[in-house]
Amino acid sequence: MDLQLSGRVAIVTGASKGIGLAVARTLFEEGAHVVATSRTRTADLPDKVIHVAADLMDPQAPARIVARAVEEFGGVDILVNNAGGPPPGVTLPRVGSLTPGDDDWREMFEFNLFSVVRMVRAAVPAMLERGGGAIVNVSSGSARQPSAMNVDYGAAKAALNHVSKALSEEYGPQGIRVNTVSPGPVLTDWWTKDGGAADVIAGMAGADRDSVIATLAPEMMKLSTGRLVHPQEIADVVAQLVSPRSGSTTGAELVVDGGFLKEI
Structure with a gap:
């Protein structure tokens, strides 16, 4: 299947390993111009993928990333907000709602919610200049499966789901589709x-x-x-969602979790 991504400009965050690396490589293989961002570049990224070294805990980083995409390729068509999970230096799981302190909560929301909000804020004007685009936010099954384990992480991802749905309503009429992918483990x-x-x-x-x-x-x-779940299984779903062939899919949450979520 031709996903019609040839020549489109994609930004992928958290692209040094795991899901983000799989997404960046998949979009590149489908013909997209890819700007990958992470704190360090991995040798596994294709040579022609542009890498922007950035820490998304830095509020100034999103503007620099988008500016580089515009400089290199003339605009932005796709944004995959994959960066998330444990903030730098944090190990999960954490058990118990009393375990994370105020700073832990702030860092978790900074990395998993606020960095996404800032990336969207930076990318949307560039997308609108090109007549639209596609955003995929990588959430988690934990957003809809409350637990005493990693409660701050689950709460941040639940907030991300809300923001994603709101963005899809706001920008859908202007040609920007916003969807969420929720992996399991x-x-x-x-x-x-x-x-x-x-x-x-x-x-x-x-x-x-x-x-x-x-x-x-x-x-x-x-x-x-x-x-x-294998990272490539997430990347394949992301590639489908950002493709014009998913032109009527917006405001959706696609779950790729090996059966983790049980509710209807």
């Missing part, structure tokens, strides 16, 4: 790195990292597929 660095989620859960359960990833986490989260 994805096999990324968040889980697999030393001291990451798998190690934290292993310490709590008296298990080892490999068994947590292969068996314990899917069982604990009641994943119907019996495994964690």
Whole structure:
């Protein structure tokens, strides 16, 4: 299927690894001009992908990223707000609503909500100049599955879902589609790195990292597929959503979670 992305200009945040890297590579392979942003560039990004080193906790970063896209390619057609999860230096999971303090809450919302709001604020004028565009915000199943684990993270993503829906209503008539993708647990660095989620859960359960990833986490989260989601599975859905072939899809939340969410 031709996704009709050739020549379109895409910004992807959090593109150094995991979902963001998979999205950046997929859009590039589909013919888009990609501006990838993260704190550091990874060797896994294709050489022709433009990388902008930025920390999205910096309120000035979004304007610089959009300006670089306009400078290199003349505008912006696509924005994928993937950066999120644990703020820099933070390890999740955190158990208990009393565990995160005020600073933890502020950092979580800064990274998972406010940085997205600022990216949208910077990109929308450039999209409107080209007659429209497509925005995909990467949320989480945790936004609709309240839990005492990572309560601040879930709350920030729930707020992101609300903002995404509001943006779709505001800008849909002006040609900008806004959708949300909500992954479940994805096999990324968040889980697999030393001291990451798998190690934290292993310490709590008296298990080892490999068994947590292969068996314990899917069982604990009641994943119907019996495994964690692969980043490419998220990237494929994002690519479809930003494609003109999804021209009537806006204000939607697409869940790619291995069966994590059970409600109707």
